[in-house]
Amino acid sequence: DQQVKQNSPSLSVQEGRISILNCDYTNSMFDYFLWYKKYPAEGPTFLISISSIKDKNEDGRFTVFLNKSAKHLSLHIVPSQPGDSAVYFCAATSFRGSTLGRLYFGRGTQLTVWP
Amino acid sequence: NAGVTQTPKFQVLKTGQSMTLQCAQDMNHNSMYWYRQDPGMGLRLIYYSASEGTTDKGEVPNGYNVSRLNKREFSLRLESAAPSQTSVYFCASSESGNSPLHFGNGTRLTVT
Numbered sequence: 179d180q181q182v183k184q185n186s187p188s189l190s191v192q193e194g195r196i197s198i199l200n201c202d203y204t205n206s207m208f209d210y211f212l213w214y215k216k217y218p219a220e221g222p223t224f225l226i227s228i229s230s231i232k233d234k235n236e237d238g239r240f241t242v243f244l245n246k247s248a249k250h251l252s253l254h255i256v257p258s259q260p261g262d263s264a265v266y267f268c269a270a271t272s273f274r275g276s277t278l279g280r281l282y283f284g285r286g287t288q289l290t291v292w293p
Numbered sequence: 294n295a296g297v298t299q300t301p302k303f304q305v306l307k308t309g310q311s312m313t314l315q316c317a318q319d320m321n322h323n324s325m326y327w328y329r330q331d332p333g334m335g336l337r338l339i340y341y342s343a344s345e346g347t348t349d350k351g352e353v354p355n356g357y358n359v360s361r362l363n364k365r366e367f368s369l370r371l372e373s374a375a376p377s378q379t380s381v382y383f384c385a386s387s388e389s390g391n392s393p394l395h396f397g398n399g400t401r402l403t404v405t
Contacts, residue, residue, distance in 0.1 A: 182335065212393060221297070221383050221396030222336070267335060280351060281394065283328075283335030 181205045182270050184284035191291050197255040199287050201268030204249065208270040212281070213242060213253050216265045225266075226253070258291045265289070295319055297397035299384050305403045306374045314369040314400050316384030324387045325367035326351075326394060327359060329380040336383060342367055374404045 183202045191197045201211075209230040214222035228235040228242045228251065235242050241254045255262055268284040300315045318325065323344050328336040328351075338351030342361040356378060358370045367386075371378060381401050385394040 180335075184335075187333075214396075219398065221385070221398050222394075223396070224393035227393060269335075280338055280341065281336070282352075283337070285333060285335045 181282045182268055182284040184268055184287050186287050188288040191258045193260055193291055193293050194257045197258045197289055199253040199266050201251045201284055202249055203270050207272040210271050210273060211251050212269045214267040222267055260291050260293060263289055263291050297384055297386055297395055299397035299400050301400060303401050307405055308375060310374050311372050314382055317366045318386040322386035322388050326385040327369045328383045331380050376404045379404045
């Protein structure tokens with residue numbers, strides 16, 4: 179049973195426009211959320227994170243929004259660039275109890291940014 | 294810095310064979326992890342080591358064993374490989390349990 183869901187396997191956006199990637203989770207114990215980016219034949223790289231005590235975190239062109247009541251988060255990329263084309267994974271974890279660093283990943287969304 | 298290094302990059306095994314996937318990190322991180330990624334799936338945690346000398350099961354530990362050899366190295370062993378273990382295996386490390394993970398580039402394993 180998937181606890182982190184990314185329901186859009188792919189997204190195509192024109193360069194310069196906004197990319198919005200969505201993620202839903204089912205476990206109310208999750209209190210820390212991350213986005214990873216993955217290029218082919220490489221490992222995932224950390225992009226941005228958000229704690230459940232916040233509803234927004236921004237880092238340059240990347241902003242993550244968290245809606246706890248809806249158990250939903252989204253990643254906004256503005257403006258999108260061709261180099262952003264990659265698979266984006268949403269991940270979640272809980273630091274309560276013993277689930278130290280145990281990330282639960284979504285299936286990923288392939289973002290394609292075209293010129 | 295090399296970061297997280299995994300060897301080998303590719304491996305083909307026959308059913309029943311054994312092998313060890315090696316992972317080493319040079320960032321002086323305390324925690325290390327093994328994940329697998331199957332087509333169309335997210336990454337799933339196999340085993341992790343919160344600190345040197347400790348290991349714990351993740352979501353999908355069956356068929357695997359691990360060894361935290363020292364602070365730098367964390368190996369994953371398949372004692373009797375099965376086709377269901379065909380996957381891409383990623384090793385990762387983090388400074389602590391609440392730090393983002395740094396991943397290696399993966400080992401692509403095929404079991405025939």
